[in-house]
Amino acid sequence: MADYKMTGLVAGAFxxxxxxxxxxxxxxxxxxxxxxxxxxxxxxxxxxxxxxPCFGTxxxxxxxxxxxxxxxxxxxxxxxxQGNAFRLxxxxxxxxISTPNGPGSLTPKV
Numbered sequence: 001m002a003d004y005k006m007t008g009l010v011a012g013a014f015x016x017x018x019x020x021x022x023x024x025x026x027x028x029x030x031x032x033x034x035x036x037x038x039x040x041x042x043x044x045x046x047x048x049x050x051x052x053p054c055f056g057t058x059x060x061x062x063x064x065x066x067x068x069x070x071x072x073x074x075x076x077x078x079x080x081x082q083g084n085a086f087r088l089x090x091x092x093x094x095x096x097i098s099t100p101n102g103p104g105s106l107t108p109k110v
Contacts, residue, residue: 035065035074038064038065038074039065042064042065042088045088046088049091050090050091051088051089051090051091052088052089052090052091052092052094052106053086053087053088053094053106054086054087054088054089054093054094054097054104054105054106055083055084055085055086055104055105055106055107055108055109056081056082056083056085056086056099056101056102056104056105056109057081057086057087057089057094057097057099057104058077058080058081058082058085058086058087059077059080059081060077060078060079060080060082061075061076061077062075062077062087063075063076063077063082063085063086063087064086064087064088065086080100081099081100081101083101083105083108083109083110084108084109086108089104094106
């Protein structure tokens with residue numbers, strides 16, 4: 001293939017890639033109004049003292065909120081028992097929950 005044709009193909013691919021990046025949100029941590037509402041509801045539940053966030057116990061896509069860097073909110077965990085994703089459980093039960101990766105944790109697992 002002639003060099004000028006290859007240059008055109010590379011430039012076209014590069015332009016396509018840049019266009020895709022330009023429509024991506026500036027930050028994966030930008031929350032929608034619905035996500036903000038869920039986050040506020042979860043915060044109120046935790047403050048009530050009836051539930052606590054239990055890290056490392058949620059199944060893929062079934063976390064209650066905050067699954068760490070690269071995710072936003074509820075339902076965004078990428079793997080079963082992801083250490084930085086939590087689900088809300090009754091207060092005092094988290095560390096007794098057994099998973100293939102060990103017990104639930106009150107703090108994010110690394």
